Amino acid sequence: MALLDIVTYPAPILGKPCKLIEDIDEDLVCLVEDMTETLYDAPGLGLAAVQVGVDKAMLVYDVAEDENSESTGLKVLINPKIVHAEGKVTSENEGCLSVPEFRADVPRFACVTVEGVDHEGKPVKIDAEGLLSIVLQHEIDHLEGKLFIDRISSLKRSMYKRRVAKALKAER
Numbered sequence: 001m002a003l004l005d006i007v008t009y010p011a012p013i014l015g016k017p018c019k020l021i022e023d024i025d026e027d028l029v030c031l032v033e034d035m036t037e038t039l040y041d042a043p044g045l046g047l048a049a050v051q052v053g054v055d056k057a058m059l060v061y062d063v064a065e066d067e068n069s070e071s072t073g074l075k076v077l078i079n080p081k082i083v084h085a086e087g088k089v090t091s092e093n094e095g096c097l098s099v100p101e102f103r104a105d106v107p108r109f110a111c112v113t114v115e116g117v118d119h120e121g122k123p124v125k126i127d128a129e130g131l132l133s134i135v136l137q138h139e140i141d142h143l144e145g146k147l148f149i150d151r152i153s154s155l156k157r158s159m160y161k162r163r164v165a166k167a168l169k170a171e172r
Contacts, residue, residue, distance in 0.1 A: 004038045004052040006097045009147060009164060011053075014098055017145045018050050018057040020079050024121050028058070032076055032119055035060045044097050046135045048142035051098050059139040063132050077124060080116035080140055085109035091134045094148050102160050104152045108137050 007013060021028065031054060039047040039060055046061035057079045064073025087110025095103040111129045114136050118124050128136050138148060149157045 001033045001037045003041055004034050006038065006042065006051055007053050008098050008100055009149070013050055013053060013055065014142070014147060015145050016055070018143045019055050020057050024078065024119065029119065031056070031058070032060060036074055042097050046139040047097065048139045050142050057143045059143065061135050061139060063135055076119040077114070077116040078119065080114050080136070080143070082112050082137070082140060083115050084113035086111050094134070094138065096138070096148050099147055099149055099160070102149070104148070104156055106148050106151050108134050112136060114140070
């Protein structure tokens with residue numbers, strides 16, 4: 001296993017929809033292991049493959065209630081899609097490993113139903129609400145080429161983009 005570099009805004013790959021996965025092979029299993037290690041090291045609740053520079057529709061997440069429990073709660077979703085969504089909620093103070101040093105309130109669906117397959121290719125259907133719903137929406141957005149800053153007001157988004165542009169200019 002290896003820690004992977006997390007791609008950050010404004011990297012172009014973050015704005016493009018990911019390719020669907022057709023085969024679950026040894027390379028994909030290794031990617032899952034590396035993404036898991038990276039997720040826990042970051043630390044984060046979820047991580048999409050695109051966030052580590054891999055153009056594949058896959059994510060890992062862990063929203064386990066108790067960090068000290070023996071079972072990690074880690075889940076893998078391949079080619080996930082939201083098939084049903086309802087209600088409205090505000091995800092307060094949402095953040096992202098690919099959008100460092102910025103948090104915002106983000107409008108989200110209250111409940112979602114997600115379908116995909118697990119790392120063994122078995123179909124998965126998840127009816128989610130609360131934190132799990134928000135994490136799944138956030139990570140699936142990544143696979144569709146969206147960041148949480150795309151869901152906030154244009155004023156807040158432009159303020160963040162200007163701050164990043166200024167920092168990148170200062171690095172040169």
